[in-house]
Structure formats: structure tokens, C-alpha cells
Amino acid sequence: MTTVIVKTVSRLMVPFIQLFGLYTIxxxxxxxxxxxxxxVIVGASMILLAxxxxxxxxxxxxxxxxxxxxxxGGILLFAGIGLLALLAGGAFLQYGMIPLPMAPxxxxxxxxxxxxxxxxxHVMALMATLFFLMAxxxxxxx
Amino acid sequence: MIGAVLVMxxxxxxxxxxxxxxxxxxxxxxxIEMAYEETGVKNxxxxxxxxxxxxxxxxxxxxxxxxxAAVISLLGREDE
Numbered sequence: 001m002t003t004v005i006v007k008t009v010s011r012l013m014v015p016f017i018q019l020f021g022l023y024t025i026x027x028x029x030x031x032x033x034x035x036x037x038x039x040v041i042v043g044a045s046m047i048l049l050a051x052x053x054x055x056x057x058x059x060x061x062x063x064x065x066x067x068x069x070x071x072x073g074g075i076l077l078f079a080g081i082g083l084l085a086l087l088a089g090g091a092f093l094q095y096g097m098i099p100l101p102m103a104p105x106x107x108x109x110x111x112x113x114x115x116x117x118x119x120x121x122h123v124m125a126l127m128a129t130l131f132f133l134m135a136x137x138x139x140x141x142x
Numbered sequence: 143m144i145g146a147v148l149v150m151x152x153x154x155x156x157x158x159x160x161x162x163x164x165x166x167x168x169x170x171x172x173x174i175e176m177a178y179e180e181t182g183v184k185n186x187x188x189x190x191x192x193x194x195x196x197x198x199x200x201x202x203x204x205x206x207x208x209x210x211a212a213v214i215s216l217l218g219r220e221d222e
Contacts, residue, residue: 029183034191068214075207078200093196095181109182112192115199122203126210133217 002052010052017045025120029112035119042120043127055135064132067125074122078115085111 018041025038050058062070082093090097095111096104156163177189191199 029185029188031185032187034188071207071210075200075203078203082196082200093193093200095193103182105179105182107182108180108193112181112183112188115192115196116188119199119203122207126206130210130213133214 006052010048014045014049017048018042021045021120021124025116026113028116029109035116036123038116039120039123040127042124043131046124046128047131050132050135055132059132062125062128064129067129067132070121070125071129074118074120074125077118077121081111081115081118 021038021041021044023038024033024041025035028034028038046058046061049061081095081098085094085097086092088097088099095108098107098111100107100110102110160166173186173190173194177186177194178184181189181193183189183193
């Protein structure tokens, strides 16, 4: 049972929670945090939406199919970056070998940021999907 | 017998926080000195997690993905 207070507060909180989650992901290379932690925070904001409103309005933000694509896409992005380094003549996941017009260390830093984003997307989609599936069973018994 | 050997080993362990302990002599100095030059990130934890131990993180992600795929296939919707 959700009152107007719960709905209003969570509607105000969710953008800031998501912003903090994105900050945690993006700042992984320079401060504590990273893809796993930030992804969990963004996923938790989706769960808060589903708890305070209802499941369908939370799912309107990201459909089931969309979340499955993000789930697999995150891991494919990580492996793809690793393969890119392999194709460029380095070892698998040797980020510095990717040919970009920058110093190898800078390329590596950029790729580590991208890998963090990939991990974040994956964890966020999986968190939200697992909660939505478990909550759905309770709402509409089969 | 094994218990006695373990107790003897505990007595021989380095003191807590000892900078001369073997665990701090192997790869840790390399990470602390070279992490920024080699990986380009200032957070050594991230450098180890994503770059030096990248295989491990990719495997970890695969484990999470596999577990999630198994749960999704179990709890999946009727209409899909």
C-alpha cells in the first residue's frame, strides 16, 4: 500500500539516486566505486520506483526485452573491448594496444571507463529484471 | 597431526600489517609504482580489477550473467 507521501518522496529521490549511481560508475577510475556498485545503485532506484508506484509504471521506463538486451549487451561490450585489443595485436584485454590517436595509457584509461560502464549496464539490468520477475509472480498468481 | 602443523604455522606468520610480509613483496609494489603509467587510471583498485585481473572480472560477470539467465528462465513470463 503506497500513500501519496511515499509516491512523492520516491519520485523526488529517484533522479538523485540514479545520478549518484551514474557518478559512482563514471568515477570508478579515480575514486572508490565502479561498475558493480554503481549498477546496483541504479538498479535499486528502479526497484524503489516499482515498490512505490506499481510494476507496470516502473517497467514502462525499461521494458523486459530492453533489459535483457542491456544485460547481454554489457557483457558483450566488455568482451568486445577485450577482443578489440586482441585484433590490434595485443593480448586479450590488453587495453593499451587498441589503436587510437592517444598515448597507450590514456587509451587504457578510456577503455577501463568503458568497461566500467558495461559492467554497470549489465548489473543494473539484471538487478531490475530479477526484482520485477519475482514481484510479478506475487501480483498475478499463475 | 594436521592441527598441530597448522598451529605451528600460525606461530610463524608475519605480524599483522608487517610491510616486510611476503604478501607485500610479490606483485603489490609493482601495482603501486606502475599502475598509473601502465593502465592510465588513478584508482589502483580499479586498475587491478579491470586491467591486471581483467580475465577474472570478465569471468565474474559471466557467472552473474549465467546465474541471472537461469533465474530469468525459471521465473520467465507465460506470454513469452
